[in-house]
Amino acid sequence: MAFPDGLRVSLPCELLRVYSPSAEVRGHGTGQRRLMTGKKYVNIQQLELVGNYALRIVFDDGHDTGIYAWDYLRELGEQRESYWQRYMTELAAANASRLPSIPLGHWQPEPVTDPPQSDEGTP
Numbered sequence: 787m788a789f790p791d792g793l794r795v796s797l798p799c800e801l802l803r804v805y806s807p808s809a810e811v812r813g814h815g816t817g818q819r820r821l822m823t824g825k826k827y828v829n830i831q832q833l834e835l836v837g838n839y840a841l842r843i844v845f846d847d848g849h850d851t852g853i854y855a856w857d858y859l860r861e862l863g864e865q866r867e868s869y870w871q872r873y874m875t876e877l878a879a880a881n882a883s884r885l886p887s888i889p890l891g892h893w894q895p896e897p898v899t900d901p902p903q904s905d906e907g908t909p
């Protein structure tokens with residue numbers, strides 16, 4: 787994204803999602819931010835302008851609350867590495883993962899079949 791003063795920033799979907807300005811992520815007061823896990827492959831489904839001051843981002847994991855003010859997006863872009871490092875540190879401290887979890891019963895291994903038998907060497 788580009789800002790009027792020429793600053794250009796690129797923000798990963800995952801970073802936008804885990805630092806959403808929503809109450810779900812930030813909480814309702816100081817020190818209430820929740821660590822979002824399993825968001826490595828999250829993507830954006832839709833962007834909506836909110837007046838002239840912000841964006842509403844709809845993610846493919848169903849999250850659609852939180853208004854990203856242009857100032858906040860700029861801050862995320864300018865301090866991207868610091869935000870990313872903080873996220874990685876928090877994940878490590880919580881022994882959590884960026885990878886989504888697979889709910890029990892939703893993954894089934896493929897059936898194993900015996901390899902074809904060769905006719906060579908049989909009487």
